[in-house]
Amino acid sequence: MGGYLTHHAQALLGALGRLARAPFATALTVLVIGLALALPLALGLFVSNAMSATGGFTGVVDASVYFKPEVALARVQQLAQNTRARAGVASVQVISADEALQEFRQYSGFGTALEALGSNPLPHVLHVRPTPEASGAADLDGLQHYLAAWPEVDQVQVDSEWVLRFNAILDLLRRVLGIAALLLGAGVLAIIGNTIRLEIQGRRTEIEVVRLVGGSTGFVRRPFLYTGLLYGLAGALLAWAMVGSAVLVLKAPVATLAQLYGSRYSLSGPDWSQLAVLFGAGLALGWLGAWVAAARHLRAIEPRA
């Protein structure tokens, strides 16, 4: 067991040493890997920040139910009670015709004109707010049909189109993020695979000698796998540093902009789960790229006499 661990420690230290001995080439490779990992991370952050800034707009979707003028307030309150009991409904607010008129008089500036009217022209209204889970297009459509089916209701208005558009944009961005992550991940694999291929070619004599003195394929392959892992780790660290720096630079201007819109929103950097995905992907791609290159190119190297 001790010998096995010593092997691994030697392979890791050897890989570190080789990377350190070629600082320019190492830095260049790590930079490319870092950029490839930073782009999906940045896009992911953009999506999560957009969701966070808007709250997904789940709190602002609601349905306004306008009753016919002859419907009594008691009946409206009874229907409000029924609606509260329905699944997917977060809250129901009754605005009586009198309250609506009072509010209109106060904020519209048409108070004197309203005095001239003999009766209150405004209907009783219900504001129905769905739960965030029931704010999708199909749920809102179902809610609208439920409310419109009452004979006492004159009109149901659900302002959901722009929310649906926003959610569609976010969905599109998520898909773009997935595609970008796949393509850039393939790029990282290719970069690491090619780097390992060159290293294998550069160490051909050493590999031949190691095989000749009885080094197994696993023994020969191990330093290259560690090199791939180190590239992936360094690339992930660089991606974190780049995106983290960008967040730091943008944090203050974004906060200022949010304040101008009356929001206390603050730009967030990558959270632990995003970092776990970043480092997991970096290490996995590094290991896989190295393994594929080693499996392909080491097979061709046999000792010569």
Add this chain to the structure above:
Amino acid sequence: MILFERVTKRYPNGREALRGASFSIDRGEMVFLTGRSGAGKSTVLKLIAMLELPTRGSVVVNGQNLGTLKSRHLPAYRRSLGVVFQEHRLLDDRPVFDNVALPLVVAGAAQAEMGKRVRAALDQVGLLGKERMLPNELSVGEQQRVGIARAVVAKPAVLIADEPTGNLDPGLSLEVMKLFKRFQDVGVTVIVATHDLHVVHEFGQRSIVLDDGQVQGDADTPLPSMTATR
């Protein structure tokens, strides 16, 4: 025990390096393989080291038919051999100690054991004290001795050497052969491919003479008619 039975080796270019060669070498024996260039000496060693496989016939080393050896057992088999080349194949970017220790690292030896055995091997070849030097800081003869130390450090059962004195002057050649003789004295089977008949005569060991891929003679001293030419 090493046994070659009617071994033929044809390379992809069509050249037949061995043609039905048969001989056996006992455990602990020291044998010279002699013959002209292209006679098949190196091919015999490549077959023993499993760098090549015979086209026909069988090669058996210590009871193991190499034709049936599974590839996963090849590293362990090679660890039982020590190999010395004419071009000593040292790793130029690593000090003498690391070069000599390589078979022990591969075998997973403990650090303390490794240090002891590397120093013992270097002592045997007269290079103790030069552990930290790089190969290119040594003379050609010293480099060859580092190669020999690497070949014997893991105490192989069989030591094979392909023209180990090819780059050395006569004095150094004899020194190297004396080293091989010392390994034979402690029970190692030693097979040396050489066309330096002066060295062969000097040691009076068994000599298998190859010519055109066939065994032409097998005696305690080489046949004068088979005197090699460079």
